[in-house]
Amino acid sequence: MRFNKFLVLFSIISFMMFLGSSSSFAKKPLKIGSFLAVTGPASFLGDPELKTLQMYIEEINAKGGVDGHKIEFVHYDTKGKAKEAKNFVNRLIKKDRVDVIIGGTTSGNTLAVIDIVQRAKVPFISLAGSIKIVEPVKKWVFKTPHTDxxxxxxxxxxxxxxxxxxxxxxxxxxxxxxxxxxxxxxxxxxxxxxxxxxxxxxxxxxxxxxxxxxxxxxxxxxxxxxxxxxxxxxxxxxxxxxxxxxxxxxxxxxxxxxxxxxxxxxxxxxxxxxAALIVADQLPDTDPQKSVLLSYKKKFEAKYGPVSTFGGHAYDALFIVVNAVKRAGVIDRAKIRDEIEKTKGFVGTGGVFNMSPTDHLGLGLDAFKMIEIQNGKWKLLY
Amino acid sequence: MKRLLGFYIFSFITLVLPILFPDNYYVTVVGLTVLINISLAVSLNLLMGYAGQISLGHAAFFGLGAYSSAIFTIKYGFSPWTAITFGLLIVFLLSYILSRPILKLKGHYLAMATLGLGIIVHIFFVQADEITGGPDGISGLPTLSIFGFPIDTDLKWYFVFALFMLITVLLSLNIADSRAGRALSAVHGSEIAAQMMGIDTAKVKSRIFVFSALIACIAGSLFAHQQNFVSPESFSFFFSIELVTMVVLGGLGSTFGAVVGAFILSILPELLIVFEDFEVLIFGAILMVIMIFLPEGLFVAIKNKIAYLAFKRYQKEVANATS
Amino acid sequence: MDQLLQFFISGLTVGSIYALVALGFSIIYNASDVVNFAQGEFVMIGAMSAIFMLKAGIPYPLAIFLAILTSATVGLCLEKFAIEPAKRATVVTTIIITIGASIFLRGAALLIWGKDIYGLPPFTDNTPIHIGRATMLPQNLWVMLGTAFLVIVVKYFFDKTRVGKAILACSYNKKAAYLVGINVKTMLLIAYGLSAALGAVAGVLIAPITFMTYGAGVMLGLKGFCAAILGGMGNSMGAVLGGVILGIVETVGAGFISSGYKDAIAFFVILLVLFFKPSGILGKGEVERV
Known part of the structure; x- marks a missing residue:
């Protein structure tokens, strides 16, 4: 944790030095806000989600950001409580003025804030499971995990x-x-x-x-x-x-x-x-997801230890946003939202996403694999 | 005027803050939590501080108010004010029926009984999915209107909450100074002695129990309409314990003590966010340190200190004048 | 009939866990009338430190011993640095201090051990024991034997030893105890240390059955508190009786009425008992002094 902060601090300082040395004008940052249940009963979901977001945002920024827009990441821990989730989303929108929100680890946390993001018109990608989040479709709300x-x-x-x-x-x-x-x-x-x-x-x-x-x-x-x-x-x-x-x-x-x-x-x-993540190495090489999964798994495990599918949902959400921003070309809440909705053929850890105005998840049943535990190991059945 | 001077100053600060900072996160978002928690802590203090009856189930009445509003408006289509009335009726009946047998208990056994009550109500919120929406709760409450004036922004809600809170504080201050208040503190001091003086202690305790439950119930209804959403975990026994902590932290038996306790415990987590994983640890440490060094409560301790200093100065003046 | 027997055995296994936690409450309560809200955290600390010492390669029995020692040290520190300095604190204030301590200890556990769930291997072989068609695990037997053993120890401690009697004297009247030459400070210190050690034993015994996380102490503490109150606070036999009754009410309620509402049923029963016996099943009625 401390090491992370140090890294962030270091990257901020080096970024500032870079600013000072170059005469070029830095582009407006992309502000991503997040509220996750990093502690509390759902921490096994929220913890890998946060780690995934932090790891990839660091990497993206090190490579110069999204089309030159550095990502500014603001994160709050809801401890899995809906009331806190509401407060933090308000804080993200009013105080931090973020462009996109990724988070809401549990369905309860997500459902509690839907009204707020709808009213404030901020694109929001939820990392929670319930079908109620995207059915019926809500204009500003998307999600990446498979539904219950x-x-x-x-x-x-x-x-x-x-x-x-x-x-x-x-x-x-x-x-x-x-x-x-x-x-x-x-x-x-x-x-x-x-x-x-x-x-x-x-x-x-x-x-x-x-x-x-x-x-x-x-x-x-x-x-x-x-x-x-x-x-x-x-x-x-x-x-x-x-x-x-x-x-x-x-x-x-x-x-x-x-x-x-x-x-x-x-x-x-x-x-x-x-999700296929836990059996990535058992997938046939023809599977489009295989390389994405293996690379995510390798990166996460090198830094934090055993991977779980839950962090993968955060990976999917982050890159859906990044791709949407690239396509939109500007940092604008409404335009980013429109582009998220147009996500097609995005290969994530959860499956291949094809979103549409009537489907804010974009995964088919084939995105789920049936797995059996044999001799203490995951075995891909089909 | 003098008796309520503190109250006037407090009202002034409360009402001026949002005018000075109408779009400040700490005022219009955290502020709302602070205001509702103050109302709850002050109502609990009536029971705990004045009557000496501990309750670890206060969140239940808060929750019943909130859920009544949500259920009667959304599921049965009643108007918000009718729903609030239903909520009050339910809480009145429940608290009235339960008050006598529960308040017969003392000390830790009373704590257990109120805790049990709180948990049973909470389990009902979680388990009765068809009515309460289960752990995901109910969302989409209609907007509350007061005299045809819709309360639809955080700033308007601030004033509604502030008004409610100030009324609660005023009631509490007046009860403390009334005949009923003196009967209460007699019960607090020694129940048997109070009985000897001809006070119907069971009746006194039962009345204050019902009264504080009703305030919590209204707070719950307002909270539900402001949040637009209810879910069980806002009304768990953890929150009941938090309320008790607020009352004791500020100073048991003092209305403004409850105000200060509620303020600190609501604002502290917001300030500690920057410490991330250390937040819980620091929060616990602060709570302990305050209670260790100021066991009579933060507000009461400071008030006593000021009174003591004033007394010293007075003594000195008297000494100077006479010499 | 098969079912009833299994419900009964399940109730007994759950109940003995509650009883074991409840027992820890009695010592501090007997010394100072204070319900120690950090009792559940002692249980968690005992289990978590045993788990991590075992992971570090320390042999199982030694790890258990060190875990109990760790928890006892935490208990001593709690008394020395939080309870003792609060000289003017009333019972209610002291309870709030223990609430603060429980939050603090949970925060510390989160930092030290992280958020993951862990288990301990069972003490002995893991083949279920069959009683008719009903079954139980050997570890459940360990918990029950542990509870039985500890309740005798605690009872003996308060009834027969000088220190135990001195601790009881402190709770009845601090000043009088002081006047007859009892070192009240030391007694409190001993009470917190013992209580924490007892909690740790509970944690180590139950970790193989229920697993542990940094936050598991809260619910265990709550159920233990209920059991202690149901039986009569401060009475070690009462704690065990309360725990077992609570466990059996829960399982029978879940078995015959509704598993979703089993806790509500249990709390309802507790309320009923308190309405008729306001000081718990084995508790003595308190006489209020005017």
Missing amino acids: KMAAQKIFEDMKKRGITKIALITGNGGFDKSGRAQCLALAPKYGIKIVADEQYNNSDTDMTTQLTKIRATDAQAILNFGFGKAPAIVAKNAKQLGIKLPIYESHGVASKKFIELAGDAANGIRLPA
């Missing part, structure tokens, strides 16, 4: 292939969990799947054997756990303890090495939909 709806669809497709028709649902009490649960309940009938148990836990709970015991007593053929953080690892361990042999599905919320580390051998056999 897509996750549910992908999981149900896989279940259908395996002939599973009765499942037990177990979810946490956070925004991500609840929103995922709602999507699962809504979509299951379309896939001919019956939800025979619908259990919940608190994300801070220490034991889920009670809920799993209830599930064991039903005729469910699989368990679907929509959650993140430590709770899914406890679910996996408790299921193993109770001798439950049913296939377990997790959401993309556990797509980080930490889950495998915590759940240990209880993680084996678990399937989940996730």
Whole structure:
């Protein structure tokens, strides 16, 4: 952290010296504001997001900025609280007067600020999962992560292939969990799947054997756990303890090495939909994403350690903005917004983005890969 | 005039600030948080400071007000003012029914009971998705109008919040100096002694509990309309504890103590942002240091110090005059 | 029937975790009437320091011992540098100081250990133990045995040892205790140190089951506080009883009524108990002095 600040300071100083020495007129900076849940329960999302943004902005500035516009980066930590998110977005707009906002780690944080950015007319790319963010479409709001709806669809497709028709649902009490649960309940009938148990836990709970015991007593053929953080690892361990042999599905919320580390051998056999990032090296060389993914992974891991898909969403958002600014040619909120909406064929870590006035996400279901954990490693299924 | 001199000065500062700095982030954004927190802390101080009854569930009433406004306006299409009335009715009934059994408890057991109440209400906000929108909350509250005058900018909201806050402070000051206030402090001092003097302590405690809950409820409704959005985590038990901390930090039992405590705890996180990861650590340290060195509370300690110095000067003058 | 047995066992395993945390509250409460809001942080510090010492290659038993020592040192420092200097502080002010301390310690843990989630390996083999169709993990047994052992130790400490009795005397009447020659300052110091050590033991015992983060202390502390109050504050048997009842109410509530509302059910039960027994299940009624 301190080293980072030093680097930033250093780059600022050298930038100023550069200004002083050259007679050329520096271009107006591109101000990117960000509010992320860097601490608090969603820190495992917000932390890699911030690191990714900082790393690439530093790199872009070192190369001379976006068409000569240096990026000025302002960041606040919401700790995952919606009220703070609102205050910080106000601060970004009123005090820091940023041109673009990237952030809103959790759906709750994002949904809380949509009104403000819509009213202030600032382009905003959210890094949160809920489908509600882009459906219905809001003029100034975009997002890069796959939606919870897509996750549910992908999981149900896989279940259908395996002939599973009765499942037990177990979810946490956070925004991500609840929103995922709602999507699962809504979509299951379309896939001919019956939800025979619908259990919940608190994300801070220490034991889920009670809920799993209830599930064991039903005729469910699989368990679907929509959650993140430590709770899914406890679910996996408790299921193993109770001798439950049913296939377990997790959401993309556990797509980080930490889950495998915590759940240990209880993680084996678990399937989940996730962005291609965690299985980048298993992709065929023909896959357009492969080189992007490997380069991001290499850079992130060289600096910070194991990569997760969550930081990737920040990468996608940042470069969608950078490309939009390049195309717009000026730093202007409205023009940048229009160009973001015209993003076509952008190869990011989450997939290939094709946005349109009716689709502010621009990812298809194929952007999700179905992954199984085998011997403590991610295995790309399809 | 003299009794309320502090109040007049305070009102003047509060109302002049936005006129001097109409577009300042600290006034129109942070300021709103400060104002609502002052109202809440002052109302909690009525219960904690004057009546000596701790509550770790104050955020629940704040939340019930906010959610009533959100639910009745958006889901059932009532006008904002009708929704506020419904909210008050709900909070009145709930706090009235619960006040007697809860306030029979003492000390840590009372803390536990109010904490439990707060958590149950919070779980309801999170779990009853169909009504409350779950953890994502409800957004898109209609604009509040006062006498046909729409409150649609932060600056207008500032004045609404400021007015509400000043009324709360004035009520609190007047209660402290009234017969009811003296009954309250008798209850605070010793409940049994108060009973001996013929005070119906259960009634006194119950009344102040309901009253402070109603203020929190209105604050919640206003907050919901200003934020345009409600979600459960603004009303968690963490916020209840924060409110208690505000009251004690400024000086338990002093209206302006609650004002000062609320001001500091609302503004401090904004100022500490620059420390990034160190923010939490420094915040905790500041809280500890103030309480260690000024255990009677920041405002009360300073007030006592000034009174002490004035007294010294008076003594000196008297000594000079007589010699 | 199978289900009921499993609910009961799950409740017992969860409940013994709460009980273990609750036990830590009683020592400081018995010394000064103060509910120490940093108790959950002691649990977290114990677990996190054990995790990181183990990572650094220190053998498991030694790591546990050092972790308990670390936490105890933190407890001593808390008393020495935050509680003792606040001479004029009332009970309420002292509680706010402990709230400040809990925020401070969380902030420090965030800086030292980061935001990641960590686990400890189980003490012994990890094969589930079967009781009929119900199961439990050996680590759960460790937690229960640990709780049972510690509750006896704490009870013995307050009932039989001179130091324990002296600490109790401090809480009843500080001045009188001082007058009969008890060093009140030292007693408080001992109370905080022991309480922190107890918290650390709890942390180390439960980390293999529930995992740890820098912020995990808050919810553990909260549940521990509930258990302690339910049983009767300051009573070590009460803490255990409160913890187990809370755990069983939660699991049975989740099992038969609704897992989404299980905490609400638990708090509702606590409220009901308090309405009928205003000082907790085993607590003695307080007599107010005029």
